[in-house]
Amino acid sequence: MNTASGKSKFAIEVEGVECRYGERVVLTNVSFAVKPSEIFFIIGGNGCGKSTLLRHLIGLKQPVQGQVKYFGRDFTHADRAGRQELLRTFGVLYQNGALWSSMTLAENVALPLELYTQLDRRERARIVSLKLAQVGLAGLEDYYPVELSGGMKRRAGLARALALDPAIVFFDEPSAGLDPITSLKLDELIRQIRDTLGTTIVIVSHELPSIFDIADRVVMIDSGARGVIAEGEPNQLREASPDQRVREFLNRRVAAVQQQQGILHP
Amino acid sequence: MASPIIITPAQVATSRDGEVVMLCLSGNWQITASPPRWEQPALDRPLRRIVLQAAAIGDWDSSLALYLSAARTWSGQQGVELVEQGVPAEVGRLAALLAPKPTPPAPQPQLADLVASVGQATHQLWQETKDLAQLLGECAYSLGRFIRGQAQFRWRDCFTEMQQCGALALPIVGLISFLVGVIMAYQAAVQLRQFGADIYVADLVGLSVVREMGPMMAAIVLAGRTGAAFAATLGNMQANEEIDALETLGVSPIDFLVMPRIMALFLMMPLLALYADFLGIMGGLVVTASILDIPSSLYWIETKSIIDLSDLSTGLIKAATFGLIIGLCACLRGLQAERSAVGAGRAATAAVVTSTLLIIVSDAVFAVIFNILGW
Ligand SMILES: Nc1ncnc2c1ncn2[C@@H]1O[C@H](COP(=O)(O)OP(=O)(O)OP(=O)(O)O)[C@@H](O)[C@H]1O
Ligand SMILES: [Mg+2]
Numbered sequence: 001m002n003t004a005s006g007k008s009k010f011a012i013e014v015e016g017v018e019c020r021y022g023e024r025v026v027l028t029n030v031s032f033a034v035k036p037s038e039i040f041f042i043i044g045g046n047g048c049g050k051s052t053l054l055r056h057l058i059g060l061k062q063p064v065q066g067q068v069k070y071f072g073r074d075f076t077h078a079d080r081a082g083r084q085e086l087l088r089t090f091g092v093l094y095q096n097g098a099l100w101s102s103m104t105l106a107e108n109v110a111l112p113l114e115l116y117t118q119l120d121r122r123e124r125a126r127i128v129s130l131k132l133a134q135v136g137l138a139g140l141e142d143y144y145p146v147e148l149s150g151g152m153k154r155r156a157g158l159a160r161a162l163a164l165d166p167a168i169v170f171f172d173e174p175s176a177g178l179d180p181i182t183s184l185k186l187d188e189l190i191r192q193i194r195d196t197l198g199t200t201i202v203i204v205s206h207e208l209p210s211i212f213d214i215a216d217r218v219v220m221i222d223s224g225a226r227g228v229i230a231e232g233e234p235n236q237l238r239e240a241s242p243d244q245r246v247r248e249f250l251n252r253r254v255a256a257v258q259q260q261q262g263i264l265h266p
Numbered sequence: 267m268a269s270p271i272i273i274t275p276a277q278v279a280t281s282r283d284g285e286v287v288m289l290c291l292s293g294n295w296q297i298t299a300s301p302p303r304w305e306q307p308a309l310d311r312p313l314r315r316i317v318l319q320a321a322a323i324g325d326w327d328s329s330l331a332l333y334l335s336a337a338r339t340w341s342g343q344q345g346v347e348l349v350e351q352g353v354p355a356e357v358g359r360l361a362a363l364l365a366p367k368p369t370p371p372a373p374q375p376q377l378a379d380l381v382a383s384v385g386q387a388t389h390q391l392w393q394e395t396k397d398l399a400q401l402l403g404e405c406a407y408s409l410g411r412f413i414r415g416q417a418q419f420r421w422r423d424c425f426t427e428m429q430q431c432g433a434l435a436l437p438i439v440g441l442i443s444f445l446v447g448v449i450m451a452y453q454a455a456v457q458l459r460q461f462g463a464d465i466y467v468a469d470l471v472g473l474s475v476v477r478e479m480g481p482m483m484a485a486i487v488l489a490g491r492t493g494a495a496f497a498a499t500l501g502n503m504q505a506n507e508e509i510d511a512l513e514t515l516g517v518s519p520i521d522f523l524v525m526p527r528i529m530a531l532f533l534m535m536p537l538l539a540l541y542a543d544f545l546g547i548m549g550g551l552v553v554t555a556s557i558l559d560i561p562s563s564l565y566w567i568e569t570k571s572i573i574d575l576s577d578l579s580t581g582l583i584k585a586a587t588f589g590l591i592i593g594l595c596a597c598l599r600g601l602q603a604e605r606s607a608v609g610a611g612r613a614a615t616a617a618v619v620t621s622t623l624l625i626i627v628s629d630a631v632f633a634v635i636f637n638i639l640g641w
Contacts, residue, residue, distance in 0.1 A: 055510075059513070060513060087516035088516060091514075092514045094507045094510065094511060095507070096506065096507065098506055098507035099508070099511075100511070100512075101502070115418055115517065
């Protein structure tokens, strides 16, 4: 856990990253830094490029420019071995869990352990039970992903992301499509993981309740600016951001002129 | 279903008074009940104003907005004043959202496109060849890691796939090969009997089955059966972000998903081809024994005398290559699949088409090579 954190002040440093699809520039010159053991939100409106940014952070896409560093070590330009090592410092929870559908929950959670630890089968099984219990899915070891509901899949995905006790966990829209109580519980779970293990948490989301509940800091990106328009503590930004877009977003209120559009039936 | 709802159909009553046209809308305007379309008033006499009287309408939906929008557009174009009376304000707003249609772009001339589309097709073919070559390269690289014991290769997955594409394919491969043997024996028998050369049916069937038809039939069946399954599985995993999840775990999808599958096909195809050879020869034997009155033992001896090791080995080399081709094409298509539900289906189709095509092409290449080598 967090072995590397001593080397650098920041868990994640994003420096001047540019994201493109073909010729189309989605984000340019994105820079921010995440401190260890922080719950950090990446927020912004639909289609502004949050998911795109996340894919660049976790190495599924290569930034056209700029770099991403984990604990002071360059991830973007790392060689194969260095990359492999850095990949193990973080876990990712995908939007729908992305569980491997041909394996049971236990096998899903066990695979990272099987690949990267020296544990024997019995020890692995115990860790798997622990992780599943941690996310509230104790006893569902032998279920296949298709047999679970959306919220359960996401929690199982979280168990898998936590399997190697990574120093950083990324979440893509963790509460989308969850009922208010489940989403609240998931938020609590996230905070609990941070508090017990000191894990750094990065969450892509636009759920205001979650943001104000658990975020230590947020960075807001905007499709018009194609980049970061604000960074800071959510409550402070809501009250006192100089940028009107940020205040509108966080207060869930739009200036009167735009509000008229698209209201339809009597 | 207590009482059916009675719907008064939407109507437009037109009346004319000098330079003013009066349109009276009434009834229930429902888009599902084919409401009236906008019809322009006759322009034989000068027209100054249209009055749209909608006070008598019942229920309404988007159809009314469509009508109103058309009326507004037309009168705007003709410079005729449009007076709306009793039109609900919401309809007015909806109609305003129906922006006037931009004129469609002029259609491109068809003939000039021919050159462009040939060029595009060529470019695409080149691109696909490169993709295939790249996957082949990555597999070779992964094989290198495997040999050094560094690959994240799981024999368990490989055995599962071997069972799927090998053991479970035995019935269908067997049936098809047997029937191909029967068909060839019949065809040969008709011709050879004219010359009293009945016994050579055994030579003909034996050689063509072992050198060509056995591996080929096994490959075609596996392309349809296993190739499609591989592509669909990988395509689904792609859509479900399962492959992303592997990559962010630091697991190469090539090592973990592609190699076990290609390996399984590569190992099972020669075995399946041998099995197909045997059943093809049996097909020939059954036909000759039943219609040509050649004893089975004689047929068997003749077959054994004509087939030598080089025939068998050409067949087996081909079979292994076909296995490689099926695996590569299927995995390529699966990994290329669009991230959607239709993506997986398309990938499966494309995998079957590509691998069947490449199997036939490579068979032709083998024919030339073996001919030169004199095997
Ligand atoms: N595969 C792709 N190819 C081309 N453009 C893409 C692709 N994926 C996303 N985009 C474009 O990139 C932009 C950002 O998309 P992205 O999915 O990152 O938005 P987002 O911030 O995650 O939105 P949401 O809140 O709706 O999830 C969008 O304008 C989208 O059209
Ligand atoms: Mg998104």
